[in-house]
Amino acid sequence: MKTLIFSTAALVLISTLYLGIQGAWSNNDDPSHGLGKWQNMKARSTGVAPVTNTLYAEECGSCHFAYPPGLLPSFSWQKVMTGLADHFGDNAELDAQTKQQITKYLTTHAAESSNYRRSRAIMYSLQATDTPPPLRITDTPYFKREHREIPNRIINLPKIGGKLSRCNACHQRADKGSFNEHEIVIKGLGPWND
C-alpha cells in the first residue's frame, strides 16, 4: 500500500514538472498573444515583433533584410504584395500560393495589429496625415523623424548604400526586432554617439 502511494505521488510530481518545463519551452509566435496584463505591458515596451514566418524570411529575406511586418500597416503590405512584378524596380514575382501565404502573414501581423512600441508609434504618426500610408517603411513620418539627424556622409557610406533601407547595417539587433539607439553600430564607422 505504501509503495502504491509513494509511486502515485512520484508520478504526479514528475508529470507536474514535465508539464511545467513544456510550458516554459513552448514557443509562442506572438509574445503579446494570450498573456496576462503584466506580460502585455512588457511586450508593449520593446521594439517590434521579430519575423516568425520562415516562408517570408526565406522568400523575401533572400534579397533584402526581412522587414518585420509590424513596421507597416496592412494597407501597405497588401499593396506591396500586389505589385511584386515591379517591386521598387526589381522583379520579385512569387507563385500564387506562396504569395497568398506571405500576404496573410504580413497583413495579420501588420502595425495596426501589434502592441509593440514601434508599431504603435508608426500607426500614430500615420494617423496624423491625410495621405494614404506609404509603401516604404522609410517614408513613414515616424521613421523619417527618428532618422532626420543622420548626415548624408553617413548615409552615403558604401555599407549603407545611400538609402536607409538596410536596417541591419546600423541596428545590430534588427533581426530580433530591436531598434534601440544604444545598440547602433555603423558598419565601417563604429558605435553611433548621438
Add this chain to the structure above:
Amino acid sequence: MKKILPYLIMATITALPITVRPNTSVGLQEFSAERGKNLWNQKHTISGQTRRCTSCHTGNPRQAGKHVRTGKMIKPMAPSVNSDRFVDHKKTAKWFKRNCKWTMGRECNEQEKGDLIRYLKSI
C-alpha cells in the same frame, strides 16, 4: 546472390549518369556552355539601365555576388562551389523567371535556360 541482388540493382541505378538532354523534337539544339557564357555576359538596356547577369552575380560565377540594389550577398552560382544550385526545380524556375525579366525584359526560353545551366555547371 539473392540477398545482394537488390543492392546491386540499386547501385547500378545510382551510378547511371543523369544528363539533361534537350528535346530536339521541339526545335532545341544541344545545350552549349559557350552560348551560355555569352548570354551570362551579354548587356541589355532596360528602363535606361545597362543590365546583365553579372550586375549581381559578377563575371565569375564561382565567386559570391552582391545584389545591385540591396547590397545583400548572393552565394556563388556555380554548382562546383555551391552544391545547392540547380537541385530544387521550383527554386530554379522562380529565379529564372524573375531574373530574366529584370535582366532582359522578358522570360528566357528553354534554349537559353539550358545553355546557362550548361555553362554554370561547366566551370
